[in-house]
Amino acid sequence: MSAPTSSHAYGIGLIALIVGMSATVVFYTSFYLPESLAKPSVSDHILHPEEEFFIIEIVPGAVIEGNENYVPNNPTVLLTFTNNVKWINNDDTAHTVTPDHRHADGYSGDFGSSGVLKPGDTYEFLFTEPQEVHYHCQPHPWMKGSIIVEKSRF
Known part of the structure; x- marks a missing residue:
């Protein structure tokens, strides 16, 4: 017989997923996107x-x-x-x-x-x-x- 799964494990996994996605969005909008759209330095x-x-x-x-x-x-x-x-x-x-x-x-x-x-x-x-x-x-x-x-x- 298999052991019942804990809803706490699903909750922790969901929170980890949300935190990971949030960190990705913050990095993309704060660092990557502005750098990629910046005009080059011109004399x-x-x-x-x-x-x-x-x-x-x-x-x-x-x-x-x-x-x-x-x-x-x-x-x-x-x-x-x-x-x-x-x-x-x-x-x-x-x-x-x-x-x-x-x-x-x-x-x-x-x-x-x-x-x-x-x-x-x-x-x-x-x-x-x-x-x-x-x-x-x-x-x-x-x-x-x-x-x-x-x-x-x-």
């Missing part, structure tokens, strides 16, 4: 480049296939000098700045305008690490551009 010179903005213009008539669109179209910008980039829509049609493939900067996050840029609208992005990004206009896929970000030699 103040990169966060505040010498030039306020490097301008890329979406030129009038850019919507017409074969015309110039993003000017300059394939610039190289330098960290600490020209890495804060602003796209200005000077066309009379709405456009986007959409990465060809999902792209994120370690500090600034996802690259790409969050919607259409109506005429006169701007999109700004602060690049904080060397990279090359290819982009296009979502409604007008023939409009293509790219930007190369390099470390400055100074």
Whole structure:
């Protein structure tokens, strides 16, 4: 005949389980999660480049296939000098700045305008690490551009 099981053993096991789960949740929310979401440390010179903005213009008539669109179209910008980039829509049609493939900067996050840029609208992005990004206009896929970000030699 087997011995009857004690309800105290089940109660102690349940309390141990609750304490263990609570400790896991506290660790995850207090230490792991904030550390994993923290932005990397970036030099103040990169966060505040010498030039306020490097301008890329979406030129009038850019919507017409074969015309110039993003000017300059394939610039190289330098960290600490020209890495804060602003796209200005000077066309009379709405456009986007959409990465060809999902792209994120370690500090600034996802690259790409969050919607259409109506005429006169701007999109700004602060690049904080060397990279090359290819982009296009979502409604007008023939409009293509790219930007190369390099470390400055100074």
